[in-house]
Amino acid sequence: MSRSSVVLFDLPKLKDEIASLTEEQNKEDFWNDQKAALAVVDRLNDAKYKVDTYATIQSDFEGVSLLLEDADADSPDMRELIEETENSLKKKIHELRNDLLFNGEYDSLNATLEVHPGAGGTEAQDWADMLFRMYGRWAEKHHFKWQVYSYENGDEAGLKSAMVKISGKNVYGLLKGEKGVHRLVRISPFDANARRHTSFASVNVVPEFGKVADVVIDPKDLRVDTFRSGGAGGQNVNKVSSAVRITHIPTGIVVSCEIERSQLFNKQTCMEMLADKLMQRKIEERDAQMKSIVGEQKNIEWGSQIRSYVFCPYTMVKDHRTEFQTADVNGVMDGDIDDFVYSYLEMLARTGKQS
DSSP, X not given: OOOOOOOOOOHHHHHHHHHHHHHHHTSTTGGGSHHHHHHHHHHHHHHHHHHHHHHHHHHHHHHHHHHHHSTTTTSHHHHHHHHHHHHHHHHHHHHHHHHTTOOSTTTTSOEEEEEEEOSSTHHHHHHHHHHHHHHHHHHHHTTOEEEEXXXXXXSSSSEEEEEEEEESTTHHHHHGGGOEEEEEEEEOTTOTTOOXXXXXXXXEEEEXXXXXXXXXXXXXXXXXXXXXXXXXXXXXXTTSSOEEEEEETTTTEEEEEOSSSOHHHHHHHHHHHHHHHHHHHHHHHHXXXXXXXXXXXXXXXXXXXXXXXXXXXXXEEEETTTOOEESOXXXXXXXXXXXHHHHHHHHHHHHTXXX
């Protein structure tokens, strides 16, 4: 099933936005609030990039049209030039088309991704670990920075919980559609009778708000625990109690970090993650239309999944929101999930949502 080609592009609106942001940037007191000023600069640069890219595409298209009208258009050299120009034009259109899909307020931010197994013990824990590896391979293919904050090994295999920070261009925008329950159907490698099992795991994605975060954390509301690091990312630092877990008592939010030998560094990282989660919660409470920043809180069980991965009796991965599907299960598990990512973004574009 192919992805749709819906893209929203409003050139007059972009030009109006550039004019408005430029006027705001030229105000004498513009840099008084550096956080707000930098946000304006980012929006202005993004709008200019889209308009400039569109102008380049338009110019290239006119160039190809003129080449086709040339009397020597059928000569080998001219056909080669036309083909090269056409391929370059297609690439620019594809890149602009994808860039236009990142219209959410926080799409450009880095993100933290969490994976948790559903009920089912070792089977579900192994599935959670398979998903964790899938996102790691995806990040590697995109040359994104992958930094494991915490990883708790499963009882026999897999993981009980894991959190990673992924850094790069539009990471949150790319991953926001991965939030939800993921369902696996396969012949269990842990079943001596080789029976088919269904397992569930949940994925959550939180923007790294950083400087745009607007929350105040009272130290009296925190419980700080230290422990020895272990598991992926922590195996080399487990000789002292350097790992940190912070519980925000009023909300029950828990964050942990074990990526460094320094307890101070891990605590600072925990505080940053906690601020992100509290900001996420604040946005949801402030504006009902921003609920998708957190994602629907569903039980990790049958009927609540956003995507199914079937290994047996046939091979298929299907997204239940967009209906996009593929039989290339091995490719998907090796990180080839961009078609699912962009199908979700295109769905948002069609419906006018930002998620």
